[in-house]
Amino acid sequence: MRILKFCVLFDKLGVRMKIAVIGLGYIGLPTAIMFAEAGYEVIGFDVKKDVVDRINSGKAHIVEPGIEEKLNKVVKEERLKATTKVEKLRGANAFIICVQTPLEGNKPNLIYLENAIRSVAEVIDRGALVIIESTVPPGTTIKMAKLLESLTGFREGVDFYMAHAPERVMPGRIFYELVYNSRVIGGVSEKATELAVKLYKSFVKGEIYATDATTAEMIKLMENTYRDVNIALANEFALLAHQYGVNIFEAIRIANTHPRVNIHFPGIGVGGHCLPKDPYLLLSNAKKEFGLIRLARKINESMPKFVATLLFEALEEGGVEEREAVVTVLGLAYKGGTDDIRNSPALTFVKLIRDRVLEVRTYDPYVGGTHKSLEDAIVEADAVVIATDHPEFKELNWEEIGRLMRHKILIDGRGIVSNPPKGFIFKGVGRGDV
Ligand SMILES: NC(=O)c1ccc[n+]([C@@H]2O[C@H](COP(=O)([O-])OP(=O)(O)OC[C@H]3O[C@@H](n4cnc5c(N)ncnc54)[C@H](O)[C@@H]3O)[C@@H](O)[C@H]2O)c1
Structure with a gap:
């Protein structure tokens, strides 16, 4: 198994860093494009073959201003490739998880996230960073780190690093907001926070606020709950x-x-x-x-x-x-x-x-x-x-x-x-x- 040294854009040997984006929906696809534009080698992974085929032909399956042009460019220049094969994620320095986290009967269904972690477990190398961008209940990132530890025998903070970097973008303004919004990043370990902040700094121009994983989870959920409660008051x-x-x-x-x-x-x-x-x-x-x-x-x-x-x-x-x-x-x-x-x-x-x-x-x-x-x-x-x-x-x-x-x-x-x-x-x- 290779040991990866993590640094932004290029590793120690000057090889372009590989970023795996898992889940290529409303959040994952623009994020994958953003990392590709920032100069990384990006491999996007989705379980839906039609989504992957469309992306590889340079066509977006979601509506978002500017997406067609940007996607077409990064696909043509071979900076972004999509796949349904977990194997292809091998060697990634960072895994960015953007799968859905829906409700079922008002209870969170985290099966997509757990499956994404299982995929990461199959291919992760020592030293890699795993980031959960999906919105999750407080305590989930730590639980997912434990799941990854149990599947790989690795230890968070030693063999891999896990952080939560919640997404605050609004559909319709995603490409602007990915760059200019401020971000919250919370690692399971301090080293994970440090590495994740460094990675996002490569394209984020807004402030990046570093905290721990559970606080980052709570911040994201408080923001949307604040809006929901205020709309309820207006209603x-x-x-x-x-x-x-x-x-x-x-x-x-x-x-x-x-x-x-x-x-x-x-x-x-x-x-x-x-x-x-x-x-x-x-x-x-x-x-x-x-x-x-x-x-x-x-x-x-x-x-x-x-x-x-x-x-x-x-x-x-x-x-x-x-x-x-x-x-x-x-x-x-x-x-x-x-x-x-x-x-x-x-x-x-x-x-x-x-x-x-x-x-x-x-x-x-x-x-x-x-x-x-x-x-x-x-x-x-x-x-x-x-x-x-x-x-x-x-x-x-x-x-x-x-x-x-x-x-x-x-x-x-x-x-x-x-x-x-x-x-x-x-x-x-x-x-x-x-
Ligand atoms: N849509 C938004 O505006 C928005 C904004 C902020 C945060 N979020 C959060 O981001 C996360 C993703 O939301 P979205 O809107 O992009 O969801 P989405 O449903 O558009 O995309 C999720 C993608 O993940 C894929 N997927 C599911 N399980 C997978 C697996 N195990 N491996 C690989 N691919 C898998 C699905 O096929 C799908 O294409 C959610 O947690 C959501 O709450 C969304």
Whole structure:
């Protein structure tokens, strides 16, 4: 077995350092490209053959501004190769694990991470660095280090080094944020922290904060939980606004002029891979129950149902029989400007209403499998529900749209229609009785 000496870009013999990126999804693929652009030899590993084949042909399987061009370049220059064969990772100086860490029944499923560690165990050489970028419950990185120790007989801090370097990027801005965001890096051992910081410094221009592995895990989860709880507060304010006939968007904008207040904005719900999941990851290894974070989740999870209530109220007001209603949902992605439908509240909303109405049509210019054109989706519809804040939906001409519809009912689940269009029955989250 070779003993690897770890240093950035080149090892002692002047050989270009090899980085293995495990899991080539929304996080792993841009990360692999970034390391390749920084001058490393990068080998990307994924269990999905179609993903690997696509990447090797220079084509990305995810939508992210700039990705096609960058991927094409690093693949052509042979700086990034993808594989489904663990064997090909042999000789890597660093393993960067970016596999999914989903929930199952609100409990973390770490099987993908454990499998990734098993793959590392098959090929790791002494001296290598193993970094978990995936978001994990506090205590997981230490557990994974123990798993790797038991599989290899190596010792963390002596034979290999393990650190957690959580990813803070936002889809749609990944390539900018990978470079300019500040980062938190926590090693199982101090040496692991030191090596991981050194590695990321090769392309990160933001601050790098060094800490221990469990603190790094908690920081990442606290950040997303903070956002989720604050959105839940905004959603509760919105629900209250319906009790008082207040336009919550106007109220929040004015409240936020207070120098120490920054209320988030309410909506149809919270989606994406991270926010609906991370609060549960944060709670999952705790020895006792905690209330606030769980309640915030419940409030956010209830918002699609609230929007469904607004829709059914509006149909009744408009004299449209539920069973006869054709409803068009604008947007399936969880967030404007992306194709990401993971945990999207728009999908939950569609599921909630589809058995109660005659037809649900969906239109999302970013997501395949929906109606091809807006016109096609709204013609003869009884109601339109805005479920995603895509920039395209902010510019719509409601007068023209209204002419194509059978009934003019508009439900704004995202607070993007500032003035209720004339002639429409209009309801929106937090719009009170306006
Ligand atoms: N997507 C985001 O915006 C975001 C932001 C911050 C952090 N994260 C965290 O990053 C991690 C990855 O998220 P993602 O969105 O990139 O997930 P993803 O589902 O897009 O990608 C994961 C990839 O890993 C592959 N994979 C699964 N098990 C594997 C294994 N054993 N070996 C090799 N490949 C394997 C899958 O086939 C998939 O292609 C998660 O923990 C997530 O919470 C994601």
